[in-house]
Amino acid sequence: MRIIVLMKEVPDTYGERTIDLETGLLKRTEAEPVLDEITERALEVALRHREAQPGTEVVLLSVGPEGSLPTTLRKGLAMGADRAVHVQDPALLGADLTLTAQVIAAAAKQIGFDLVIAGNVSTDGGGGALPSMLAELLGVAGLAALSSVQIDELTVAGRVNTDVERYDASADLPAVISITEALPDARFPNFKGIMAAKKKPFDTLDLQALGLAPGEEDARSIVISAAARPARSAGTRIVDEGNAGEQIAEFLAKNQLIKGH
Amino acid sequence: MSSNSGNPILVLVDTSPEGQLRAGAAELLGAAASVGSAVALAVAPSGQAERLAGELAELGAQRVLVAGSEAFGAEVIAPLVDALAAAYAQVQPEAVLAPNSIRGRDAAARFAARASLALAVDTVGIGRDEEGIIAHHSVYGGAYLVDSAASTGALVATLRQGSSEARAQAQPVQLEPLAVQPSGAPDAVATSREEAVIESSRPDLRGADIVVSGGRGLGSGENFSLVESLADALGGAIGASRAAVDAGYVPQTMQVGQTGVTVAPQLYIALGISGAIQHRAGMQTSKTIIAINKDPEAPIFDVADFGVVGDLFTVVPQLVEAIEGKRAN
Ligand SMILES: Cc1cc2nc3c(=O)[nH]c(=O)nc-3n(C[C@H](O)[C@H](O)[C@H](O)COP(=O)(O)OP(=O)(O)OC[C@H]3O[C@@H](n4cnc5c(N)ncnc54)[C@H](O)[C@@H]3O)c2cc1C
Numbered sequence: 001m002r003i004i005v006l007m008k009e010v011p012d013t014y015g016e017r018t019i020d021l022e023t024g025l026l027k028r029t030e031a032e033p034v035l036d037e038i039t040e041r042a043l044e045v046a047l048r049h050r051e052a053q054p055g056t057e058v059v060l061l062s063v064g065p066e067g068s069l070p071t072t073l074r075k076g077l078a079m080g081a082d083r084a085v086h087v088q089d090p091a092l093l094g095a096d097l098t099l100t101a102q103v104i105a106a107a108a109k110q111i112g113f114d115l116v117i118a119g120n121v122s123t124d125g126g127g128g129a130l131p132s133m134l135a136e137l138l139g140v141a142g143l144a145a146l147s148s149v150q151i152d153e154l155t156v157a158g159r160v161n162t163d164v165e166r167y168d169a170s171a172d173l174p175a176v177i178s179i180t181e182a183l184p185d186a187r188f189p190n191f192k193g194i195m196a197a198k199k200k201p202f203d204t205l206d207l208q209a210l211g212l213a214p215g216e217e218d219a220r221s222i223v224i225s226a227a228a229r230p231a232r233s234a235g236t237r238i239v240d241e242g243n244a245g246e247q248i249a250e251f252l253a254k255n256q257l258i259k260g261h
Numbered sequence: 262m263s264s265n266s267g268n269p270i271l272v273l274v275d276t277s278p279e280g281q282l283r284a285g286a287a288e289l290l291g292a293a294a295s296v297g298s299a300v301a302l303a304v305a306p307s308g309q310a311e312r313l314a315g316e317l318a319e320l321g322a323q324r325v326l327v328a329g330s331e332a333f334g335a336e337v338i339a340p341l342v343d344a345l346a347a348a349y350a351q352v353q354p355e356a357v358l359a360p361n362s363i364r365g366r367d368a369a370a371r372f373a374a375r376a377s378l379a380l381a382v383d384t385v386g387i388g389r390d391e392e393g394i395i396a397h398h399s400v401y402g403g404a405y406l407v408d409s410a411a412s413t414g415a416l417v418a419t420l421r422q423g424s425s426e427a428r429a430q431a432q433p434v435q436l437e438p439l440a441v442q443p444s445g446a447p448d449a450v451a452t453s454r455e456e457a458v459i460e461s462s463r464p465d466l467r468g469a470d471i472v473v474s475g476g477r478g479l480g481s482g483e484n485f486s487l488v489e490s491l492a493d494a495l496g497g498a499i500g501a502s503r504a505a506v507d508a509g510y511v512p513q514t515m516q517v518g519q520t521g522v523t524v525a526p527q528l529y530i531a532l533g534i535s536g537a538i539q540h541r542a543g544m545q546t547s548k549t550i551i552a553i554n555k556d557p558e559a560p561i562f563d564v565a566d567f568g569v570v571g572d573l574f575t576v577v578p579q580l581v582e583a584i585e586g587k588r589a590n
């Protein structure tokens with residue numbers, strides 16, 4: 001079985017993330033680029049399956065600019081993935097979800113797969129839509145936001161927990177799934193893994209290699225304006241001397257925040 | 262803008278597999294009616310159309326389309342996508358709006374891919390400029406406000422639940438037939454399903470005016486009753502940090518933050534939450550923030566309007582009593 005894991009590079013959420021107000025695009029230089037944690041968990045799902053089913057091949061796939069991404073993606077190889085495919089092309093600068101999904105679909109077809117595993121939502125303003133778009137473009141079943149996953153030769157299944165309902169669902173392979181952070185944290189790469197990663201196959205493709213030529217007239221989501229909101233500042237801070245509860249109640253009452261008072 | 266019968270905006274509303282309307286329809290129809298004429302689309306088993314049409318007209322739908330589907334619920338997503346495709350062809354809307362729920366965005370994303378339309382996800386509202394419909398986004402935890410639009414064609418957008426206050430006026434009931442041709446696209450099947458137990462006396466976390474959240478500082482799931490007591494004293498909803506979710510104190514659906522729910526209530530109270538940047542990303546646009554934490558260095562104090570350095574196990578019971586005292590007189 002071949003599993004493709006969709007890895008995304010994002011600015012580290014622990015850092016200051018900024019947007020270029022001219023272009024509306026993320027400023028790539030400000031926060032350190034890292035693998036989005038949720039995509040590391042997606043990789044963990046694939047690696048655990050390979051441990052149980054040694055015939056499994058785990059391929060990383062990522063679309064993003066050159067620069068730091070190849071290094072970032074190596075971490076996934078060091079964790080244990082078998083090989084990586086990086087799609088990059090100047091024409092992809094500022095690509096919207098639709099274009100990104102089209103590119104990932106073309107690459108996934110070229111690689112070939114039984115299962116694609118993605119994160120449910122990206123931390124860099126992604127909207128949890130890409131895996132669904134991908135399933136539609138590939139013409140395969142999809143399961144979004146799984147908080148548990150069972151994979152066998154023919155099917156993938158899991159549980160979906162929402163605010164309003166819970167259900168178990170199953171799909172025939174090939175399929176695309178996305179997972180939530182209810183799934184286990186990813187393993188750390190060990191020294192052996194880091195050394196081995198240097199020798200693992202790493203392919204870089206551009207749009208031409210995928211047979212894609214995105215047209216000017218295609219429908220795209222475009223940013224038309226961006227503005228920074230003023231940062232919040234700290235207000236009053238007190239140290240409890242035995243009556244802090246009463247003081248908060250005073251504050252609430254003064255600000256009309258106690259209903260029926 | 263209820264007399265505006267041009268510029269149709271197609272709105273997919275959330276229904277249960279039995280055909281009951283779920284929360285959020287009023288918000289979606291309100292947002293749609295603020296820029297055009299709201300056309301509601303619901304997917305439900307047969308026999309529900311008349312009732313749904315009445316309920317949706319009451320919430321502001323000028324026209325209602327009901328896609329009859331017995332398969333919805335068993336088939337996970339195809340019935341919704343097929344219904345969107347059929348309704349889109351019939352209505353030819355300027356924009357398509359769906360809830361940013363797991364199912365809502367799954368359906369919207371698949372439909373946008375199928376119809377080759379631009380997609381805007383997790384919007385906090387829609388508007389209009391000279392060239393058509395625009396989508397408003399609040400990104401990086403509300404640090405930026407970004408507007409987007411479709412370069413061409415209709416825009417498909419999902420609306421963040423609880424983000425929009427506009428409500429539409431009730432409309433006369435207008436139910437239109439809709440024939441859906443099942444695409445036969447491969448789909449997942451639900452093997453078992455249960456409705457979540459909704460604590461009816463408490464408001465929904467999304468869209469609540471008041472949210473009281475607890476973190477790892479609570480120390481256990483049982484101690485979360487302290488968070489509940491304060492939430493109930495104020496009539497608020499309950500939230501949590503990821504550490505509290507990971508420790509199993511509360512279910513994941515309560516998580517506030519970057520990878521959880523984003524809230525922007527009138528009042529947010531953080532109990533035993535350090536205020537890591539990923540937690541702040543989900544609550545820092547709240548109007549008023551109160552924090553109780555025993556660590557004076559906790560970053561939550563950087564965004565709190567009123568911060569108390571103290572032990573939540575003594576401060577919260579006193580606070581609940583003081584609130585009840587104030588209400589009593
Ligand atoms: C990609 C990514 C996404 C994330 N997404 C989210 C998210 O969506 N939401 C989220 O919340 N976090 C998220 N996190 C995790 C985040 O970084 C923090 O780990 C988490 O918010 C910490 O939760 P906490 O404040 O409850 O726990 P801690 O950081 O352990 O803080 C507990 C606090 O309780 C205080 N305390 C303890 N006892 C008491 C007492 N008796 N009285 C008063 N105060 C007390 C302590 O002083 C401390 O400040 C994410 C992290 C990553 C990497």
Ligand SMILES: Nc1ncnc2c1ncn2[C@@H]1O[C@H](COP(=O)(O)O)[C@@H](O)[C@H]1O
Binds near residue numbers: 009038061121128
């Ligand atoms: N550029 C990308 N390259 C590879 N995978 C991606 C990319 N963008 C999104 N994904 C995958 O899709 C998931 C959901 O992304 P999003 O729809 O952006 O929230 C992510 O967790 C990734 O697994």
